[in-house]
Amino acid sequence: MARDANPIEHLIDLMARLPGLGPRSARRAVLHLIRKRAILLAPLAKAMADVAERARECLNCGNVGTSDICPICADEGRANGLLCVVEEVADLWAMERGGTFKGRYHVLGGTLSALDGVGPEDLRIPQLLQRIGAEGVTEVILALNATIDGQTTAHYIADQLEDRGVQLSSLAQGVPIGGELDYLDDGTITAALNARKRL
Amino acid sequence: MARDANPIEHLIDLMARLPGLGPRSARRAVLHLIRKRAILLAPLAKAMADVAERARECLNCGNVGTSDICPICADEGRANGLLCVVEEVADLWAMERGGTFKGRYHVLGGTLSALDGVGPEDLRIPQLLQRIGAEGVTEVILALNATIDGQTTAHYIADQLEDRGVQLSSLAQGVPIGGELDYLDDGTITAALNARKRL
Known part of the structure; x- marks a missing residue:
């Protein structure tokens, strides 16, 4: 050989x-x-x-970087009350590439899953609840994936935050920029139709 | 960021x-x-x-390994007069995975290409001619890719070896094992038909 x-x-x-x-x-x-x-x-x-x-995880948000507190959490200019909740670090990076979000992030580290035995304590959900008070968060954007597990997790977090006095929102669903209707699945077309905008 | x-x-x-x-x-x-x-x-x-x-190239055949002479060239059991000429180290490894060839190899390091200005001196062709005498090679198997450049290179080498008294051969062309006719290109089907075997 x-x-x-x-x-x-x-x-x-x-x-x-x-x-x-x-x-x-x-x-x-x-x-x-x-x-x-x-x-x-x-x-x-x-x-x-x-x-x-x-490499280490940011102790605050779970982002991956080379310091205990990542540059986003350390940036006082981003302490504007906006908190974007994502599943994974890759999602945070994808949001940052978009370049328009100027708040902070919280990386859950996955989604709730009864099947795989993943409960709230296995994700960074307790830390999320703690941060909302500590950082004066006024709006939580649930930027979880449009999958069953992602949406289940979003609902659970929404329930937990119900009486915390924060505005909740999720990403809009619809036709991707440059997307062709013929290649889109039925669910996306239905969502885009239901959320249609007046011109 | x-x-x-x-x-x-x-x-x-x-x-x-x-x-x-x-x-x-x-x-x-x-x-x-x-x-x-x-x-x-x-x-x-x-x-x-x-x-x-x-990592270094075998000084004899061009295989990649960790010694100046690769284990195949160093193996006296493989000095059986068979020499298989391939384009790249990846091709040598592919032949070895087959596990049936028990001769030695010669890696050209590419193919002749007038377009890219690759001549015989840019490949390991002079070393090939030198080895044939030095190692008592009796058969040279041209296992070059079935591309235009591969076949051009095979013809060039065949010309060079014409009066060296070695048997020349090339890999058979035909239907791959497990291949379905419907997915094969016309050239392969024609080659398989022309080289059909009596049962």
Whole structure:
């Protein structure tokens, strides 16, 4: 065998465990890395070691960064009473790419799921309730995914916040920008129709 | 911004340069890595550093490994006069996964291409001609891809070897095992028909 128990084979095995890569694409990636050893493989090894050492969760909101309190939570300009609740860090990053939201975030770390035995205590829901008082939050935007679990979680949080005197909202549902009706599912079209806007 | 000029952003940028990953899947991979820091990110950083330091091309055949002469070239049991010529290291690995070829390999490092200005000297063709005499090669299997450039390169090598007294062969073309006729291109069907076997 060309690659028995050697470092290259080991690297391929590890790479194949990344989401979106399988054994075949991991081999392709590793050969590419070896070809670009100086400009890609070595810097990547260093960047990974760096992140492995420094990455941490924000103690306040659950965002991933390199400090105990993330730059968004540390930014006093964003303490404007708006709090956007998302499922995962990836959703927070997606919202930030939008670039229009100027409040703070709260990352739940998943959704409630009776099937998988995920209860409120397994998510960052107690911390959410605590923050609402402590940070003077006036509006909570529930930016959870439009899935069954996401909407179940949104309803649970809405129930918990019912008598806390905060405004609750959720993201609008409808046709995506650039979306073609023919490719949309029926649920989205129904939602867009029900929420139609007068011109 | 949540990730301005920080190590996580830097890692995402590098990951997005891997084949098969784009900015979105790189972000997903990095979040996955951070969640699995101890069992995946740290080992991966170490494995990459290890490969960056130790990987080298076999001086004889061009295979990638961790020694100057790869295990296949070093294996005297494989000095049986059979030499399989492939375009890339990935092709060599694919042949080895097949597990039936017990000769040695020669990795060209690409194909001849007038368009891209790739001539015989840019590939490992001179080394191939040198090996045929030095290693007592009796049969050369041209396992190049069934593309225009691959076949052009195969013809060029066949020309070079015409009076060297070695048997030349190429891989059979036909229907892949498990392949369905309906999904095959016309060229493959024609090739399979022309090379049909009596039962």
